[in-house]
Each structure stands twice: as C-alpha cells, then as structure tokens.
Amino acid sequence: MSKRILIVDDSEMIRNYHAYALKSAGFEVISAVNGADALELIYQHHIDLIITDINMPIMDGYTFIENVRKEENYKTIPIIIVSTEDEAGDKKRGFEAGADLYIIKPVDPKNLVENVKLLLGE
C-alpha cells in the first residue's frame, strides 16, 4: 500500500508541483488549499505524512499543525513545513507547533522526496 501524503498550500502551482514530484516517487497525494480544508481531509482519509505552507487564508499552517497534534491518531504523524518565511523565529514557531522539518521555498523536488522518505522510515 503506498503511503498517502497531504499537501497544504494556497498556490495551485505549488500543490501541483509537489504532488507531481511525490506521485512520481510512488506516493499517493491529496491536497488542500488551507489549514481548515486540510483538517477536514485528515478526518476523511488516513494520512501518513503532511506537507504544509504557513501563510494561507482561513487557517494558517501553525494553527493547522497545532490542531493536528491534538488528534489522537495524528500525535506523531510526520509534518514538514514548506514556507517562504525564513527567519529564525518562524522556524522556532514551526517546531513549537509540532513540525518535524522546516524547508524554505522554492523546494528542490528531489530533496523533498528524500526528506519524505526519511521521515517515513523508508
């Protein structure tokens, strides 16, 4: 069974770009346009790993991650933040919210796939 990854980003281009890289590496991908959208999806599907942006309408990435971590089934799910924000404060905030990795955009697709595999223990 291929692992399922949830991509959360308000840019269609980024969603498609990351999705393509991950699908090509054999992962199943579903996407959401913001944190609230994504929260609905984690209840409807079993997710193995999350890749999320920070700045999004309705619900931002930090709030989304905090909400995910409140869920029994998702307390330890690997979460990667992919963001344009690169201040030390942003990273700290990301890890405090519960992220496992913080990558700055634009992302190298190979690098993304490698990190995903690493976090999934493959």
Add this chain to the structure above:
Amino acid sequence: MNLDFSDFIKFRNFIFDRTGLFFEEKKIYFVKKRIAKRMEELGIESPSEYLKYLKFLDKDGKELEKFVNLLTTNETYFFREFEQLQAFAEHCLPETEEKKKKAGDNSLRILSAGCSTGEEPYTLSIIVMEMLDNYKNWNIDIIGIDIDTNALEKAKQGVYGNRSVKDVPPEYYEKYFETDGINHKVKYIVKKHVSFFRINLSDTESLLKLGNFDFIFCRNVLIYFNDKSRKMVVNTFYELLNPGGYIFLGHSESISRISSAFSIKKKGGMIVYQKPE
C-alpha cells in the same frame, strides 16, 4: 460540447472558490451538461470562454447565480440529505440529550435557516419526536426563517404535493401526515413545535434576537452569498449556538472555506461541525 478534464478541474475549482460547492471527478458529466446549457443561452462557443465570462465579466454575479441554480437541486423536500439527518438523529441529538438531562435542562432549540416552504423544520420536528426519550418532557422550539414571504405562508399551512413527501419513511408518513389523495398535510403534532419568521440572514441584529440554539441547519443557502456576507452569517451562527452545539451546511458545502472557528468531528461516518465546549 467537449469539456476536457483540465477544463472541468478549472470549473470545479472556480465553483468551489465562489460557492463552497464541491464536485468530485465523477460529476464531470453533470457539470458539463450545465455548462453547455448556460453556454447555449449566452451564445458562448467554448467552455474556457464561459469560464472567463464568469470570472471577469459577471460583475453583478447574476450569471453565477443562474449557473449555481442549475448546479444545485434546489427543490426542497422532506428528509432531504438523509445521511446527514441520520448523523444528527443518531449521534448529535442523543449526545445533546444526554448532556442536557445531566444538567437538568429540558429545552431544545433548533434553527432552520433558509427554511423556504417548511419541509426542513417539519422534518426536524419529526426526527426530534422520534428520537428523544420522551419528547413530551421537553420544551422543543424549532424556528424556521426565510426571506421569502410566499414560501413562509406555504410553510405555515404545511400542505405539500407528492414530490415533497417522496422520501418520507413510510412509518413516519403514517404517523405524521394526512392526505386527501392529492395533497399531504402535516399533522398538528408536528407543527406544534415549529414557528416561522421572516428574517434576512444578512440582518445580524434580528438573528441575534432569536436567542440561542443547540442545532443550526443552513443547507444550500450560503452558496448564494458572497465571501464577506457568508463569513458574517457563519460568525453570527457561531454566536447563536450553545457551546457544544452543531451546525449543518449542505453536504457538498464546506465550512473550511468560511471559518476556522468550528471543531471538526466525525459522527456516523459524516463530518460535522461543532462549536467548542
């Protein structure tokens, strides 16, 4: 008219953005047909032209409204969106009943926002009577609001044609309806718990005067609103709900495009939205 997959996705995203309605891939044919209809009426040649029209030339939103009307089956009938009502009846309502019993509170208030000709509030009345332990011990208040005075008049009468009652479970029909062969009339016991008011959903002040509710139903109504008004209405609904109360939108509408204030729960296989306790 040929609607290729990439065009379907563009339409799908646009519709979701503007109205919150989501169409899965297998609905491609359904959506295609409706696009073709609008294109024919407007004399537009290609789907991409029509999408451009919707995005950039439909200033007053009238075309979007016509398009949305085609996309939604906006005929109302009893027990519409059965699965969602099941989640309400078998999970949310009993949960609320338990909580209130423990607190010694025998009030139950439900709002049906955009109630039109009354099928929804009467449906809720039936469900409540059927599902509560002993409904006679409860103070049940179901409020139906709408902006259409003609619809409200019909609602108060409670008389319906065959189409409206087609989905009523037979046992309930026996118990709660009377018929002369052509018309179906809702019995007094159902009407007793329901009252109707003419209120515009954009009128926050009037909405707030209605008091607090344990459940709010607002199904397939908000899709016609613009972003800002939608947010305002949902925020008011949040305020009207008791802590732990539930809000139900149409099954293909998503709160996540409107507000992040509600908690998402899964009940009976369905996603429901709850005001935090």
Add this chain to the structure above:
Amino acid sequence: MNSQTFVENYGRMNSKEKMNFLDNLIKETDISYLPPLIEICEKEKERALKEKILFIISNLISEIDFEMFERMLQSADPFVRNGAVELLKENREKLYPLIEELSKHSDKDVRKFAIDALVEDSSDDAAKILGGALDDREINIRITAIEYLGNAGATAYTEKIEKLLLSEENVLLKCTALEALAKIGHSPHAREIIDKFSEENNPMIIFSFLKYLAAFGKDKELQLIDKIIERDESLFNREYIDAIEKIQTRAKIEKLPENVLKRLERIAEKTDNSPLKYEIMKLLNKVKEEDLTEVREKLKSEDEMEILSAVEILRDRGTAEDIELLEELADRIESDEILEAIGDAVETIREREAK
C-alpha cells in the same frame, strides 16, 4: 478612547462578554480603534472572536492607510497577516496605489503579501504591479508574479515571462512560466521555447512543458510528444492526452499519426487508471472509426468510467438498436451520473434517427 484601557478591558472579559462587546463595535467607523483592535486580535486565542475582530477591522477599510497595513502584514500573528491580505484582496479596486507601494517594501514578506492580494485579478492595474514584481530580487516573488499573471491571462507581460523562462535555472520558475504562458495563450517566442525544451529530461519540467505544447504546439509536435512518452510510458497522464487533443484541434488534423494511435491504444489497454482510460477512449473515438461492437461490450464493464465513455460514444454514433441496450443498462445501474448520460444518449439517438 484610550488604547491601553481598551485592550485591558477586553482582556478582562469572558468569551460571551467579548462577543457582545464586539457586536457593539460592528458599525464602528472611528479609525483610532484600529491599533487596539489589531492588538486584541493578536492576543485573542478563540478563533470565532478573532474572526469577528477582523470583520470589525474590515469595516474600517476606507481609513486604513499604508502604516496600518504595514503593521498588520508584519504582525507576529499569521491570522492578522493573512487577514490583512484578505482585506487588500476584497478592496483592491480602491487600493492599487497602496498595494503597489507595499509591493516595493524593503521587507520581502510584505512584498509577497502585497502581490498575494492580486491572485485572481485581471485588471490592468494588477498586471502592472505584477509585471513590476517580475523584477523582484526574491525568486519566490518572481515565481508568484508569474503564476498570477498566468491566472489573469495578462498578455502584456508574456515577453518578460519568456525571458525569465529562457534565462533562469530554477525548476519551479520554469514550470510556472511554461504553465502561465499556456494559460495566457500568447507566446511570441514559442518556436524557440519548444526547441529548447524538446531536449528536456527533467520530468517535472516535462509535466509543465506538455501544457505549453497543448497551447502552442503544431502538428510536428505530435511526434515530439510521442518521443517523450516513449522514454517512459509509465509517466503517461492526462496532460499528454490534453496536449495531443489540443494540437489536433488547432492544426485541424483529420487523423492522428499511426504510431501515436497505436501507442494510445496500448496504454489504454495496460492502464488500470480508469479515469485515464476514459479520457484515452474519448480521444480515440474522435479520431478513429472504432467498431461499435466493442463499444457495446463496454456497457457491460465493471468499471463505471468505461461504461460512461461507451454511453457517450453511442450517443454520438449509436443507432436505434442501441436504445434498447441503453435502457437495459439503465435498469441495472445505480449511478446518477450514468443514468443522466443514458437519458441524454437515448434522446440524442432518437432525434438523430427521426431526421
């Protein structure tokens, strides 16, 4: 009105009191409330209250100036930052000069937020600001500007986008540029770009390049597409079908080259991706005289997508005998989608037979 007192008072209230308090401020037009409102919004944890505060702020929009937007866009609270972007978006028609100024701010994050307000804006004002952002020193902003110009169909900046496409290394930028040009439908240097990318090996770029070919490819590009598929048939996806279809329509090609047809047939047979199969079958139906017997067989398929495509083909080419088959199918099928398609097909066949 004292800002500090306002914030302190608010901080002492419980949830319900806060709601009532804020309800009374909904019609507020006094701009001096703005700084304390921003402050309580940042401090507030309950989302419904945050949303309400933002709503009150949004009603003050005609008075919000550059400094206030700057303040919100640089807030440590992402809710406030995103709220500011939403305000810019909702009111952009009155705010272009302000957005333009913000798009030139020294803080790269503020610049990015400013252009985010123009995500689906096709006006000339928006295009001008986005066009300016194509020169931004931050690559993320250049990429975003390209994406949004693509969304807007802005023809005035295609040459600039082409230039970036041909000169920059970044893969995401190249993908975004290819797709944006395809969306805009205008690319003066298409020949040069197609030549350059025909040797491309990176599957990420090929993915976007196919969309570009769909928009600008000529009939000889059909062979190019076939060559690309040949390298790895497992990567075949909808973008290939779309490209072939669009080139065929644009170049008014009657019949696709034999090798292309054969490859499509083979892929349709091998794939277990049913939506993909559906798309290929539709394409093949358009350009090849498929034996209707095979199509009628597909009505009995387990696969709903396959049934749907067969119904559509019969709608276009079936005869009176097919009506009975379709009605039989209608009796045993549950799917609303297919039932609707059957209804449509039967009606169309009847009309056709009546003529």
